[in-house]
Amino acid sequence: xxxxxxxxxxxxxxxxxxxxxxxxxxxxxxxxxxxxxxxxxxxxxxxxxxxxxxxxxxxxxxxxxxxx
Numbered sequence: 005x006x007x008x009x010x011x012x013x014x015x016x017x018x019x020x021x022x023x024x025x026x027x028x029x030x031x032x033x034x035x036x037x038x039x040x041x042x043x044x045x046x047x048x049x050x051x052x053x054x055x056x057x058x059x060x061x062x063x064x065x066x067x068x069x070x071x072x
Contacts, residue, residue, distance in 0.1 A: 012029060012062075012072060013027060013028050013029060013065065013070060013072045014026070014027040014059070015059075015060040015061075015062065015064055015065055015068070015070075016057035016058060016059055016060060017057070017058050017060055018035075018055060018056065018057060018058075019056035019057075019058055020056065023035055023036070023037075023038075024036040024042065024060075024068060025049055025051075025057055026043075026046070026070065028072070029072060032048070033048070033049040033050065033051060034046040034047065034048060034049055035047045035048070035049040036068060041069060042068055042069075043068070043069065043070055043071060
């Protein structure tokens with residue numbers, strides 16, 4: 005039996021500010037501050053037409069201690 009794929013978060017860096025941006029499994033975007041345990045201090049982020057998000061390899065999620 006094949007188990008259904010679990011939705012995953014996607015990690016980006018915003019080019020102009022060089023800040024981490026996470027898109028959670030529900031599709032919401034979050035800005036992660038440069039602190040210990042950034043997920044607990046995340047802030048909502050709304051990308052615009054000018055926003056340049058660069059996809060970051062998934063292994064960085066462990067470094068940021070993301071919950072998914």
